[in-house]
Amino acid sequence: MKDITCIEDLRQLHKRRVPRAFFGYVDAGSYAEETLRANREDLQKIKLRQRILVDISKRDLGTTVLGETIKLPLILAPIGSGGMQYGDGEIHACRAAQAAGIPYTLSTMSICSIEDVAANVDKPFWFQLYVMKDRGFCKALIERAIAAKCSALVLTVDLQLLGQRHADIKNGLSVPPQLLKFNNIVDFITKPGWVAGILRGKSRTFGNIAGHLPHAQDLASISGWVASQFDTSLNWKDVEWIRSIWPGKLILKGIHDVEDAREAVKTGAHGMVVSNHGGRQLDGAPSSISVLPKIVDAIGTQTEVLFDGGIRSGQDVMRALARGAKSCMIGRSYIYGLGAGGEAGVAKAIDIIAQELSVTMGLCGINKISEIGPQVIAE
Structure with missing residues (x-):
């Protein structure tokens, strides 16, 4: 990691070390990738x-998010199939985040289960929930997150149906990978380190789902069940239902419109994430950073506004904070690090962004995160 200088370096290393199907899953967007x-x-x-x-001799990156003190305004976003980027990937990513003093968010579609991660890290982490048609399963997931002492629930609200990702189709993405396909065999032979790590991992399927559905005992049935569970009937009343079960902090992820932001405030959620799912859902939607100021202006301080969408540097974090975000989520940036080098790679990604943010603050004459505002933008 000593020669890695930026997130793009981690991306290139990730691309070399991880099979194309899993690199493409992280790197690509939906349809024409306009968003x-x-x-x-x-x-x-x-x-x-x-x-x-x-x-600028007393620069401090520390801040708070939802009342929690963190060492820099950064959160690791929920990413599905992290354990297929690197064996036990979610555990390694969570450990790196906790060592850096920032939150980690475990995806519903993780490879390591809630219980696996909780048993192998020192502190509580956030859990991300997809609301599926099987509400009993959703309730059970929430109860498992409560039992694991997860410190926040992140409800993803922009995945009622799946935007097509061409790369996943062309690469034949599956979990676990289709080992007997010729193209996969050739690809895997050139990546023995990745293969060995995955084989050592605790799980090679969706850990939060496998073993918890009596009608889904093998991978094919699990995958088929997941594909059938996207719920086009999901609406604001479901947020009320979730709040009746979940006793802790609730964050709505996927807010991208002023009207929706106002509705989100009415739910009593503690925070929202301005996000277009990393350009992986509605292609042709505006960028997250272009809608962020409008949403911040519309809801003021009624709830905390977090930002997600395109962060690759400390300068990007500075830009989002200047436009009104309280903190930023990163997805691809840390997953590139995970695929490149496991826990050390994630730690490197976090450190790169932290150091860039510190230098950027200094060169803009800023000592504290709370001082960052519109005045740092050159109009």
Whole structure:
């Protein structure tokens, strides 16, 4: 990791070390990838205002999110199939996040189960929930998160149906991978480290689902069940139902419209994540950073607004905070690190962004996260 200087370096290393199907799952977006590109391009269009001769000797990246003290304004976002990027990937990512003093969010579609992660880390983590048609299963998932002492529930609200991701179809993505397909055999032979790590992992299927559905005893039936469970009837009343079960902090992830943000506030959720699912759902939607200020202006301080969508650097974090976000989620940035080097790779990704943010703050004349606002943008 000593020669890694930026997130793109981790991306390139990830691409070399992980089979194309799993790299493509992380790297690609839906359809023509217009929204995926817009997330990055619109962040880069925001220019920062350089300041000089300001005492910046006491810079501090610490802040709070939902009342929790964290060492920098960053959260590891929920990513499905993390354990197929690196053996026991979710455990390694959670450990790296906790060592860095920031939250980690476990996906419903993780390879390691809630219980696996809880048994192998020192502190509570966040859990992300997909609401499926089988409400009994959803209730059981929430109860398992409660038993594991998860400190926040992140409800994803923008996946009532799945946007097509061309890369996944072309690469024949499956969990576990189809080992006997010729293209996969050739790909895996060139990545023996990845194969060995996956084989050592605790699970090679969806850990939160396997073993908890009596009618789904093998991979084919589990995958078929998941595909049938996207719920197009999901609505605001379901948020009320979840709040009746979950006693802790609730965050709604996938808010991308001012009207929806106002409705989200009415639910009493403790926070929301402005997100377009990383450009993996509605292609042709605006970038997350372009809608962030409108949402912040509309709801003021009624709830905490987090940001997700295209963060690849500390400069990007600065841009999002300047536009009104309380903190930022990263997905691809840390998964590139996970695929590149497990826990050390995730730690490297976090450190890269932290160091870039610290330098950026200094060159903008900022000492505290709370000082970051519109004044750091060069208009």
